[in-house]
Amino acid sequence: MGALHGPGAEIGDLAGRVNRFITDRFAGAPLGRTAAADEMRLALDAAITAKGLGIARAWDVFANGVMANTVGIDSERFLAFIPVSPAPAAAWIDAIVGATSVPAESWIEASGAVAAENQVLTMLASLAGMPTGAGGCFMSGGSIGNLSALAVGRDQRPTQRLVAVADTAHASVHNTLHLLGLQALTVPTGEDGRFTGAALAEVIGGRDDIGIVVASAGSTNAGLIDDLDGLADVAERIGAWFHVDGAYGAATLLLPEFADRLRGIGRADSFIVDPHKWLFAPAGSCAVLYREPALAGAVHTQHGPYIDVFRQNGDEWNPSDYGYQLTRRASGLPLWFALVLHGTDAFAAAVRRGVELARIASTAFDSAGPHVSTVIEPELSVVLFRRLGWDRERWVRWARELLDDGVAFVAPTTWRGEPVGRLVFMHPLTPTTVIDEIVASLA
Numbered sequence: 001m002g003a004l005h006g007p008g009a010e011i012g013d014l015a016g017r018v019n020r021f022i023t024d025r026f027a028g029a030p031l032g033r034t035a036a037a038d039e040m041r042l043a044l045d046a047a048i049t050a051k052g053l054g055i056a057r058a059w060d061v062f063a064n065g066v067m068a069n070t071v072g073i074d075s076e077r078f079l080a081f082i083p084v085s086p087a088p089a090a091a092w093i094d095a096i097v098g099a100t101s102v103p104a105e106s107w108i109e110a111s112g113a114v115a116a117e118n119q120v121l122t123m124l125a126s127l128a129g130m131p132t133g134a135g136g137c138f139m140s141g142g143s144i145g146n147l148s149a150l151a152v153g154r155d156q157r158p159t160q161r162l163v164a165v166a167d168t169a170h171a172s173v174h175n176t177l178h179l180l181g182l183q184a185l186t187v188p189t190g191e192d193g194r195f196t197g198a199a200l201a202e203v204i205g206g207r208d209d210i211g212i213v214v215a216s217a218g219s220t221n222a223g224l225i226d227d228l229d230g231l232a233d234v235a236e237r238i239g240a241w242f243h244v245d246g247a248y249g250a251a252t253l254l255l256p257e258f259a260d261r262l263r264g265i266g267r268a269d270s271f272i273v274d275p276h277k278w279l280f281a282p283a284g285s286c287a288v289l290y291r292e293p294a295l296a297g298a299v300h301t302q303h304g305p306y307i308d309v310f311r312q313n314g315d316e317w318n319p320s321d322y323g324y325q326l327t328r329r330a331s332g333l334p335l336w337f338a339l340v341l342h343g344t345d346a347f348a349a350a351v352r353r354g355v356e357l358a359r360i361a362s363t364a365f366d367s368a369g370p371h372v373s374t375v376i377e378p379e380l381s382v383v384l385f386r387r388l389g390w391d392r393e394r395w396v397r398w399a400r401e402l403l404d405d406g407v408a409f410v411a412p413t414t415w416r417g418e419p420v421g422r423l424v425f426m427h428p429l430t431p432t433t434v435i436d437e438i439v440a441s442l443a
């Protein structure tokens with residue numbers, strides 16, 4: 001019976017194996033593969049036993065059964081959905097966050113980690129132009145971040161159950177509305193794919209039952225930033241809570257050339273950005289910010305005999321007061337460390353490379369011949385493109401072939417009902433030769 005704990009924990013040479021695995025990963029993450037359910041059943045057969053397999057066999061199941069059958073979302077060639085491309089500095093510190101379970105729900109447990117996380121939150125709020133006093137917490141992801149923020153918005157306007165959202169809003173916004181008992185008032189985006197103040201005003205007309213307006217600082221499907229300033233104007237006029245979902249795109253707050261496009265984000269009552277997307281943190285991190293954090297505290301603070309001690313002086317910052325999560329990883333700490341180590345310029349350069357790669361891809365599609373073209377000029381790091389004559393089934397086959405051939409992990413999407421190709425560039429080291437290979441795959 002192997003000891004679980006202490007210096008005698010029977011883990012063999014696991015520490016060395018893990019260290020090697022992670023180091024190799026940062027030298028180049030494999031694209032990986034997707035296995036069929038039957039194959040996985042065999043690979044994991046009898047892995048959990050009464051006596052344990054011992055380190056050699058346990059590691060074999062883990063490395064060759066589990067990880068080998070998992071796609072590398074951190075690969076330079078993962079260009080689907082929204083990739084996660086952690087900076088090694090952030091990932092190594094995340095390993096410590098995991099190993100020590102930094103108890104980051106409360107100030108009395110984790111004053112150091114919470115202060116460091118808050119330094120990042122203050123930086124983000126300041127880049128956005130939010131007033132002093134803005135604050136929030138890091139949570140596990142954008143979905144729970146949107147849910148937490150919109151729950152606060154709902155409670156400020158208890159009788160107004162309608163939420164104005166664009167037809168491009170992220171799926172998590174719709175699920176959030178369902179969970180919160182709110183209804184969507186869907187506003188169509190125009191030709192350019194953006195949710196504008198003018199379109200919102202037109203749909204509202206004389207209605208007075210809209211409690212929340214949700215905008216995107218980077219819609220996920222096409223990577224387009226809404227008319228944040230115009231939407232803020234309308235939200236202000238009708239007295240609605242203004243939420244900006246910047247899970248993916250708000251990383252461009254680091255780029256001065258995006259200041260114009262992001263104007264208005266600082267007028268949000270709440271906004272989110274996911275460090276695990278374009279801020280190069282490992283998966284499991286979303287920053288939620290509120291203009292008036294006390295409003296969030298009134299909604300999310302958990303009370304109970306064993307946690308009321310969190311509030312002794314009244315001035316402790318308890319992250320768990322600002323979102324629907326009590327026990328939490330210090331999921332902002334890896335980003336904090338990487339910012340401290342590298343500085344913000346390195347982050348800006350890495351984000352900018354994604355924007356450049358999307359433009360390079362768009363130009364390549366537009367010059368590939370009459371059968372291929374970009375759907376809409378990329379603004380962030382997403383490129384949508386057409387291939388004449390291809391239906392949904394052909395696009396799905398295209399994606400499967402690119403994975404089988406080790407070229408890239410891609411996924412098609414739809415744009416206004418039309419099946420199209422989609423690439424997302426996050427990893428700053430994605431070679432442009434991948435774009436050439438993808439162009440060739442469309443011949």
Ligand SMILES: *Cc1c(COP(=O)(O)O)cnc(C)c1O
Pocket residue numbers: 082140141142143144146170172216218219220245246247248274286
């Ligand atoms: C990814 C995304 C979300 C959801 O975030 P998760 O971290 O995946 O839960 C919400 N909104 C937008 C705009 C996104 O891109």
